[in-house]
Amino acid sequence: GAGVSQSPSNKVTEKGKDVELRCDPISGHTALYWYRQSLGQGLEFLIYFQGNSAPDKSGLPSDRFSAERTGGSVSTLTIQRTQQEDSAVYLCASSLRAGGYNEQFFGPGTRLTVL
Amino acid sequence: GENVEQHPSTLSVQEGDSAVIKCTYSDSASNYFPWYKQELGKGPQLIIDIRSNVGEKKDQRIAVTLNKTAKHFSLHITETQPEDSAVYFCAARGVDNFNKFYFGSGTKLNVKP
Numbered sequence: 357g358a359g360v361s362q363s364p365s366n367k368v369t370e371k372g373k374d375v376e377l378r379c380d381p382i383s384g385h386t387a388l389y390w391y392r393q394s395l396g397q398g399l400e401f402l403i404y405f406q407g408n409s410a411p412d413k414s415g416l417p418s419d420r421f422s423a424e425r426t427g428g429s430v431s432t433l434t435i436q437r438t439q440q441e442d443s444a445v446y447l448c449a450s451s452l453r454a455g456g457y458n459e460q461f462f463g464p465g466t467r468l469t470v471l
Numbered sequence: 472g473e474n475v476e477q478h479p480s481t482l483s484v485q486e487g488d489s490a491v492i493k494c495t496y497s498d499s500a501s502n503y504f505p506w507y508k509q510e511l512g513k514g515p516q517l518i519i520d521i522r523s524n525v526g527e528k529k530d531q532r533i534a535v536t537l538n539k540t541a542k543h544f545s546l547h548i549t550e551t552q553p554e555d556s557a558v559y560f561c562a563a564r565g566v567d568n569f570n571k572f573y574f575g576s577g578t579k580l581n582v583k584p
Contacts, residue, residue, distance in 0.1 A: 360514070396577070397576055399515070399562075401572060411570075415571065447514055455569045460517065462513075464513055
């Protein structure tokens with residue numbers, strides 16, 4: 357079956373512009389996660405959804421970052437007024453359910469470059 | 472929150488040799504530790520995990536050990552093959568939020584044929 361997909365695969369934007377990153381989770385997966393991976397670094401947790409609800413938004417780096425999920429499926433991560441330090445690979449993952457020991461399946465990521 | 476440290480950052484071995492990657496964590500209440508393999512241009516993929524109620528887990532050429540007292544866990548790959556070349560990440564699940572994972576900084580493994 358289809359895995360987690362993300363779009364676009366690459367995004368180059370100018371400082372100050374807004375960007376939207378999209379994640380399509382595996383069908384039937386109720387939990388969805390966003391991570392940021394800076395060059396040569398590990399993954400930094402941003403936010404997770406159980407259904408359409410995001411119980412913990414404390415991982416978002418600033419109020420320029422927001423995320424939503426609709427219909428228990430597609431999620432978008434929005435970064436407003438992008439800064440150069442936002443440049444990174446943004447990874448999305450989904451799992452059958454939140455919590456427990458449910459495996460997270462990752463998408464290929466969106467590489468964001470802010471000039 | 473949890474702090475996970477991973478080393479080495481790079482590891483080069485000859486095909487057929489063993490590779491060991493080590494991680495430490497800070498919160499003694501952490502109870503779940505997955506390991507991921509990330510190939511170039513792809514997202515991480517779970518390769519093995521261990522829960523805090525066991526000390527070792529094996530899956531073919533891969534094994535993970537956990538020392539709760541010392542708060543460290545290790546990935547062992549035996550009989551390495553060129554296709555094992557990738558970046559490996561360890562992670563620890565958060566205690567206050569079971570959906571939040573803390574990752575190490577990664578180990579780039581190069582298996583030379």
